[in-house]
Amino acid sequence: MYENKEMRQVFGSILEEMMEKDERIVVIDADLAKANGTIKLRDKFPERAFDVGIAEANAASIAAGMAAYGFIPFVTTFTPFATRRMCDQIAISITYAKRNVKIVGTDPGISAELNGGTHMSMEDIGVLRSIPEIVIFEPVDNMQLAQAMQQLVDYDGPVYIRMFRKSVPAVFGEDYKFDLFKADLLREGKDVSLFATGIMVTEALKAADMLKAEGIAAEVINIHTIKPIDREAVLKSVKKTGAAVTCENHNVVGGLKSAVAEILVEEYPVPMKAIGVQDHFGEVAKIDYLKKKYHMTAEDIVAAAKEAISKKR
Amino acid sequence: MDRTEIINLQDKSRHIRRLIIDEIGKLGVGHVGGSLSVVEALVVLYYKEMNINPAEPKMEGRDRFVLSKGHAGPAVYAVLADRGYFDVKELETLNKPETMLPSHCDMLKTPGIDMTAGSLGQGISCSVGMAKASKIKKDNVYIYCIVGDGESQEGQVWEAAMAAAHFKLNNLIAFSDNNRMQIDGNTDDVISVAPLEEKWTSFGWNVQSIDGHDIEAIYNAIEKAKTSVDKPSMIILNTIKGKGVSFIEAMGAANHSMPVSEEDRIRALEELK
Ligand SMILES: Cc1ncc(C[n+]2csc(CCOP(=O)(O)OP(=O)(O)O)c2C)c(N)n1
Ligand SMILES: [Mg+2]
Numbered sequence: 001m002y003e004n005k006e007m008r009q010v011f012g013s014i015l016e017e018m019m020e021k022d023e024r025i026v027v028i029d030a031d032l033a034k035a036n037g038t039i040k041l042r043d044k045f046p047e048r049a050f051d052v053g054i055a056e057a058n059a060a061s062i063a064a065g066m067a068a069y070g071f072i073p074f075v076t077t078f079t080p081f082a083t084r085r086m087c088d089q090i091a092i093s094i095t096y097a098k099r100n101v102k103i104v105g106t107d108p109g110i111s112a113e114l115n116g117g118t119h120m121s122m123e124d125i126g127v128l129r130s131i132p133e134i135v136i137f138e139p140v141d142n143m144q145l146a147q148a149m150q151q152l153v154d155y156d157g158p159v160y161i162r163m164f165r166k167s168v169p170a171v172f173g174e175d176y177k178f179d180l181f182k183a184d185l186l187r188e189g190k191d192v193s194l195f196a197t198g199i200m201v202t203e204a205l206k207a208a209d210m211l212k213a214e215g216i217a218a219e220v221i222n223i224h225t226i227k228p229i230d231r232e233a234v235l236k237s238v239k240k241t242g243a244a245v246t247c248e249n250h251n252v253v254g255g256l257k258s259a260v261a262e263i264l265v266e267e268y269p270v271p272m273k274a275i276g277v278q279d280h281f282g283e284v285a286k287i288d289y290l291k292k293k294y295h296m297t298a299e300d301i302v303a304a305a306k307e308a309i310s311k312k313r
Numbered sequence: 314m315d316r317t318e319i320i321n322l323q324d325k326s327r328h329i330r331r332l333i334i335d336e337i338g339k340l341g342v343g344h345v346g347g348s349l350s351v352v353e354a355l356v357v358l359y360y361k362e363m364n365i366n367p368a369e370p371k372m373e374g375r376d377r378f379v380l381s382k383g384h385a386g387p388a389v390y391a392v393l394a395d396r397g398y399f400d401v402k403e404l405e406t407l408n409k410p411e412t413m414l415p416s417h418c419d420m421l422k423t424p425g426i427d428m429t430a431g432s433l434g435q436g437i438s439c440s441v442g443m444a445k446a447s448k449i450k451k452d453n454v455y456i457y458c459i460v461g462d463g464e465s466q467e468g469q470v471w472e473a474a475m476a477a478a479h480f481k482l483n484n485l486i487a488f489s490d491n492n493r494m495q496i497d498g499n500t501d502d503v504i505s506v507a508p509l510e511e512k513w514t515s516f517g518w519n520v521q522s523i524d525g526h527d528i529e530a531i532y533n534a535i536e537k538a539k540t541s542v543d544k545p546s547m548i549i550l551n552t553i554k555g556k557g558v559s560f561i562e563a564m565g566a567a568n569h570s571m572p573v574s575e576e577d578r579i580r581a582l583e584e585l586k
Contacts (some may be wrong), residue, residue: 031463031496031503039497051497053466053504054433080432114342115410116415118383118431285410293410 001174008106010142014149015074019045025153026066027050030059030077031193036165037107038076060086063101064093072100072153078112079105079121083128095134095158102152108138108198109249110282110290112252120282126254128160129227136227137180138162138198143173144224146147147178155180162198168195169202171222179237183230185237189217192305193244197223197256199239199287200247200275200296207301218305229259235268243308244272247301252276271311273304295301314361314532322528325395326356330557336404336414338578343408345414345561346554346568348388350492350525351380351459354550355392357531358457367397370424374452377443379428381436382490383417384570388583390414390423398425434467436460437487441477444485444545455539456536458487463495465506471516474524477545478517485545486538489513490525492554496568513547525550558584 002010019025019041027049033039041049052059056077066119075082082105084091094101105124112119113137129168137152137159139145145163151157171186186201187208196204201222208218210280219237223229238244257274264270277294291297329352336344338545361366363376387407399413406412413422417431427445431435435494440458447454460470477485489509497503506512513520519541523530531548538546553566555561558581564571573581 029497031466033497036497051503053500054463054495055466055468055504056467085432114416116408116417116431117419118417118429283410284408284412284415290409 001260001312002146003166003170005142006037006166007139007142007145007163007168010145011163012037012040014146016041016044018149018153019048022153024070024072026071026073028059028063028073028075030054030056032077036104053190056081057089060089060103061093062098064089064097067099067101072102074102074104076104076106079108079118079124079182080119083121083124083160087127090128090134090158091131095131098157101157102159102161104161104163106163108162108164108276110287110294111164111199111249112282113286114284116284117282122251122277122282123254124162124257125226125250129254129259133157134227135159135225136162137225140198140222140224141202143170143172143176144178147176148180151178151180152206164199168199171201180225181228181230184222184224185219185233186222187218187220189219189239189241191217191243192299192309193219193221193241194247194305195221195223195234195244195256195260197226198249198295200249203296203298204247204301206278206298207305210298210302211305216305216309223256226256226259229263231263234260234263236270238264238270242270242312244270245301245304245308246272246276248272248276249296250276251279253279271308273308275301275304314529315438319528319535322356326352326528327374327557327585329356329388329391329395331582332395332401332404333387334558334573334578334581334585336391337387338405338573338575338581339405340407340409341574342570342572343387344384344570345573346494347382347385347461347490347492349556349558349561350552350554351388352491352556353383353526353528354459354488354531355388357528357535359392359396362535363457365481370398374454376455376457377427379440379443379456379458380418381431381440381458382433382464383430386414386416386418388419389418389426393423393425396546433464434469437470438473440485440487441473441480441482444482445480446479447484448480454484456485458485460487460489461495462491462493462500462506462509463503464491465489465509466504474513474516474518481543482545483541483543486535487547489547489548489549490539490552492552494554494569496566496569498566509549513550517544519544519546520549522551524550525552526541526556532545
């Protein structure tokens with residue numbers, strides 16, 4: 001149903017359907033409406049879909065003001081501007097004030113590709129994760145995004161949506177049932193848990209196939225909501241497998257690795273390895289090139305999984 | 314500035330445009346519009362005004378240039394290559410893996426780039442910092458900076474504007490590339506920054522508004538700015554986004570970041586002969 005569509009198209013068209021039914025929803029852009037698939041909303045909703053120009057901090061607090069008036073704003077821009085630029089406004093106007101605002105950041109991590117180092121947010125999850133109460137959600141495919149949209153609106157509070165813009169392989173079919181606060185068990189296994197998010201989920205699934213060929217049963221769990229993370233799902237899995245690998249398109253400081261490690265060290269320590277950006281900035285290149293260069297491929301996950309398994313006591 | 318010099322710099326501008334089209338064309342996509350709109354300003358700065366030394370990019374006491382609208386990197390790279398900071402062949406590596414020429418200016422990668430930019434609004438503040446530093450050092454350096462008109466929607470630009478006037482930074486000469494467009498459309502339709510002249514004047518700057526493609530006007534404006542006693546200077550460049558190539562100009566805001574096919578490249582070069 002969402003095949004051959006870019007994520008931003010799905011995002012834009014579902015938003016359009018929801019705006020028709022729910023007059024509280026507004027869309028605020030910061031000169032990236034063309035890039036984010038939201039510009040066409042202005043034809044139908046000239047008052048409720050608008051641009052504030054290249055002024056992200058302003059956009060965030062404008063959204064908070066509108067939320068204080070009963071609206072539900074979606075603020076959209078690229079991830080670095082949605083987080084670094086808006087950080088204090090997200091912390092105070094939106095989250096401290098408990099406003100029902102959805103911040104949408106696109107082109108996370110290495111998916112900024114040719115926009116290069118300045119546009120690659122390796123830290124956005126980390127930056128926002130340490131703000132109390134905010135929800136951080138990263139859809140893995142179109143189906144998940146489509147099902148999430150209504151739940152995101154219904155959840156009365158700040159959410160950061162970390163969204164890939166272009167086409168991604170489908171992970172879920174029509175029978176999928178999304179729950180914002182429950183991780184997805186994609187594959188069951190007993191030897192190692194692969195916790196993945198965003199574009200790294202498909203790499204983790206590929207890695208699980210490769211491991212299976214070698215007789216290793218990897219469990220694959222999609223952590224679409226990194227905050228609040230589904231603690232039960234993480235613990236249940238590692239209690240079974242005794243080893244973990246986290247896979248994220250983000251710095252290994254502050255993101256999924258940190259979130260999983262925080263649970264494990266307190267509750268159930270097991271050997272763990274982390275795949276992701278190893279604490280450095282990005283650079284211009286296509287995703288596939290950077291995945292290889294930064295050791296974020298399925299092969300790297302396989303090697304990390306074996307290492308974690310070898311350290312089991 | 315005499316007639317021959319003007320003609321030479323006009324020819325140079327055409328040559329720089331060819332290099333820009335070539336480097337972006339060979340990659341196939343890039344920030345064409347905003348690169349083509351700043352060519353004359355860069356040419357006057359790099360071939361006439363700035364005290365610089367391509368053989369020694371980090372020379373003490375050199376004038377500095379900050380491209381606050383960092384996405385127009387390809388324009389600066391063309392100028393730096395032509396001035397001899399690096400081999401013109403490097404332009405073919407634009408935005409390719411491991412390049413020293415990334416889409417947005419990076420002072421750690423490219424010889425001749427004085428400041429990293431790409432997150433709009435920051436470069437003008439960096440220029441204020443440089444101008445303040447130069448005042449403390451008393452090294453008689455000029456700091457030049459180009460901001461975008463869309464970029465001027467960032468509050469930080471106006472924080473910088475206030476600070477520069479407060480610190481009486483007459484060694485700061487900034488340009489606003491008033492091409493009246495940004496990504497989502499015409500700047501006047503997105504969020505108007507007009508009236509730019511009055512805004513900068515009321516923030517305490519010396520302001521001139523000129524044809525941003527007129528070599529002589531740019532030169533005269535910079536010379537006049539240099540006589541400022543205690544104010545920073547803003548030169549508003551009234552420009553055309555995509556200037557120099559008719560089919561690119563005609564695209565309007567869609568030329569911000571655009572694909573350039575081999576056919577487009579050849580067609581554009583033909584026009585820039
Ligand atoms: C803080 C920030 N927000 C958004 C962007 C994305 N962006 C890159 S260029 C651009 C439009 C710039 O318009 P303008 O300053 O007028 O530049 P020009 O027309 O000269 O290309 C935008 C929104 C960015 N680079 N930085
Ligand atoms: Mg502009």
